[in-house]
Each structure stands twice: as structure tokens, then as C-alpha cells.
Amino acid sequence: MVTMQDLATKHNPNWCPGCGDHAILAALKGAIVDVGVEPHKIAAVSGIGCGSNLPGWLNTYGFMSLHGRSLPVATGIKLANKDLTVIAVGGDGDGFGIGLGHFIHTVRRNIDMTYITQDNQVYGLTTGQTSPTSAKGMKTKSTPMGVLEEPINPLELAIVSGATYVARAFAGDVVHMRKLIADGIRHKGFALVDVFQPCVSFNKINTYDFFKQNVYKLEDVGHDPADREAAMRKAFQKDKLPIGLFYKTTAQTYEDGLPQMAQLPLVKHDIRNVDISVALKEFM
Ligand SMILES: Cc1ncc(C[n+]2csc(CCOP(=O)(O)OP(=O)(O)O)c2C)c(N)n1
Numbered sequence: 001m002v003t004m005q006d007l008a009t010k011h012n013p014n015w016c017p018g019c020g021d022h023a024i025l026a027a028l029k030g031a032i033v034d035v036g037v038e039p040h041k042i043a044a045v046s047g048i049g050c051g052s053n054l055p056g057w058l059n060t061y062g063f064m065s066l067h068g069r070s071l072p073v074a075t076g077i078k079l080a081n082k083d084l085t086v087i088a089v090g091g092d093g094d095g096f097g098i099g100l101g102h103f104i105h106t107v108r109r110n111i112d113m114t115y116i117t118q119d120n121q122v123y124g125l126t127t128g129q130t131s132p133t134s135a136k137g138m139k140t141k142s143t144p145m146g147v148l149e150e151p152i153n154p155l156e157l158a159i160v161s162g163a164t165y166v167a168r169a170f171a172g173d174v175v176h177m178r179k180l181i182a183d184g185i186r187h188k189g190f191a192l193v194d195v196f197q198p199c200v201s202f203n204k205i206n207t208y209d210f211f212k213q214n215v216y217k218l219e220d221v222g223h224d225p226a227d228r229e230a231a232m233r234k235a236f237q238k239d240k241l242p243i244g245l246f247y248k249t250t251a252q253t254y255e256d257g258l259p260q261m262a263q264l265p266l267v268k269h270d271i272r273n274v275d276i277s278v279a280l281k282e283f284m
């Protein structure tokens with residue numbers, strides 16, 4: 001049995017007091033306990049940003065990659081060892097700015113992993129510039145007269161790109177988030193859990209109070225997560241902000257389409273007696 005203590009490291013997170021990332025870490029640990037995956041069978045991968053420091057405080061395998069590169073690294077890990085439970089995390093800048101191309105391609109490949117986005121609508125680590133999910137008109141350090149562009153909506157993008165599990169959580173409701181992450185880990189395929197994660201230092205607009213006044217749970221209004229069009233309509237909603245499971249379906253994962261991994265993960269193949277002379281002759 002896995003406990004919360006098993007997942008703790010010797011060090012405490014250095015996120016600001018009140019940062020939504022504390023809640024995300026707690027929900028993720030709780031989800032791992034609920035699913036019962038042993039720590040040595042998990043790889044947590046991140047990019048760069050405040051939220052991306054998370055693997056440092058989770059006692060599993062961890063890899064902090066480059067800004068925007070969590071998903072290709074996570075993909076490589078999953079393809080090398082498909083027996084691992086792979087969890088990618090990162091901020092809105094990381095995933096939907098510099099890493100946006102990777103996001104769409106990882107979604108459409110349906111690699112079996114869970115991607116938790118710490119969506120605080122700003123670049124937190126670099127002290128509060130606008131991010132791709134900042135609302136139009138929002139004034140930040142880098143947009144003193146207000147953001148001119150429409151924001152990216154990660155849920156819409158995920159659904160049209162072919163995602164098989166699309167959810168949104170709020171860092172002010174850890175129990176709800178924990179269930180969405182646990183179900184994302186159980187889901188076979190790519191699972192997105194986009195989390196409204198208030199940045200208490202640099203975003204004075206999307207605060208805990210703002211979200212408390214604007215979010216509602218999809219399960220309270222009878223939403224059917226099997227209905228892709230209904231999921232899209234809910235993702236489009238702007239006057240109020242739905243949280244919960246938007247969409248879920250089943251589809252073949254990328255790795256299950258690879259015959260060379262059908263019997264054993266690549267890392268477990270015995271390559272000591274492989275004769276590569278044929279390939280060398282053909283390609284060299
Ligand atoms: C290639 C590259 N470009 C820019 C940066 C600088 N940088 C570090 S973190 C970051 C943005 C962080 O914002 P986000 O991903 O939303 O994470 P948060 O800090 O808000 O959790 C930027 C632009 C970098 N480290 N590497």
C-alpha cells in the first residue's frame with residue numbers, strides 16, 4: 001500500500017504561501033495513493049516554471065526538462081518503458097506557449113500519460129508576464145495596456161486535437177481535483193487535467209475568490225462526458241467556468257500500435273545477441 005508519506009521528499013516546496021501548486025501536489029499525491037501505484041513505477045516529468053519544480057517534491061522518478069519540453073521527454077520515457085505510469089506537469093506558459101506544438105501532437109498520438117497543467121494565467125517564475133491563457137485586456141508587466149490577443153483555451157484545443165480524457169480542476173477544491181487526477185491516471189490514453197491555479201503573487205485577477213464565484217461542477221448539471229459536442233460547448237463557456245470531466249472516450253494508444261513493444265517494454269528487450277550487421281550493410 002502506498003501512503004502520502006511514501007511520496008514526500010525530505011524538502012518542503014518553496015512555492016509562495018497560498019500558491020495553488022501546493023494544492024496540486026497534495027491532490028496528485030492523494031491520487032497516486034488512491035490508484036495505488038508504487039513510487040518506483042512512476043515518472044514525473046516537468047518543464048520550467050514555478051509549477052515545474054513539482055517533481056523535486058514528489059518521491060518518484062522525476063525529470064525536470066527544458067521550458068516547454070515536458071511532453072516529448074515524457075513521451076520518450078513512456079516509449080522506452082511502457083510499464084511506468086508517466087505524469088507530466090507544467091505551467092500554462094510552458095505547455096501552451098513554447099510547448100504548444102508538443103501539446104497538440106502528444107494529444108493526437110494518445111500516448112498513455114496524465115498531463116496536469118498548472119494554469120495560473122501568467123508566467124509566475126519570471127514574475128508575472130502575460131501567458132497564452134491570460135484573458136484579453138489583462139494588464140501584466142509585459143502588457144501594461146492590456147493583452148491584445150484572445151487566450152488559448154486548453155480544453156477546446158485538446159478536444160479538437162483528439163484527446164481521450166479532458167478535465168478541468170480548481171486548486172481551491174483538492175478533493176475534486178484528486179478524483180479527476182486519479183481517473184486521469186487510470187485512463188488508458190492521454191489525459192489532460194487543466195487546473196485553475198491562483199498565482200497569489202502575480203495574478204490579482206484570477207484569485208481564489210474569482211474562481212469560487214465563477215466555477216461550477218459539470219457533474220451537478222448532468223453533463224454527459226461521452227458527448228463530444230456537449231463537451232465542446234462546455235469548454236466554450238465563458239460566463240461561468242465549468243470544472244470536472246468534460247470528455248472521455250477510448251481509443252488505441254500510440255504505444256499499443258507498436259508491435260515491437262507488444263510483448264515487453266523496450267528497456268526489457270535483451271539486445272546482447274542482436275545481429276545488426278544486416279542493417280549496417282543496408283544503411284552504411
Ligand atoms: C527557452 C526558454 N525561454 C524562456 C525561459 C524563461 N522562463 C522560465 S519559466 C518561464 C515561464 C513560466 O510560466 P509558466 O510556464 O506559466 O509557469 P509558472 O511559473 O507560472 O508556474 C519562462 C518564460 C526559459 N527558461 N527557457
Ligand SMILES: [Mg+2]
Nearest residue numbers: 091092122124
Ligand atoms: Mg503560469
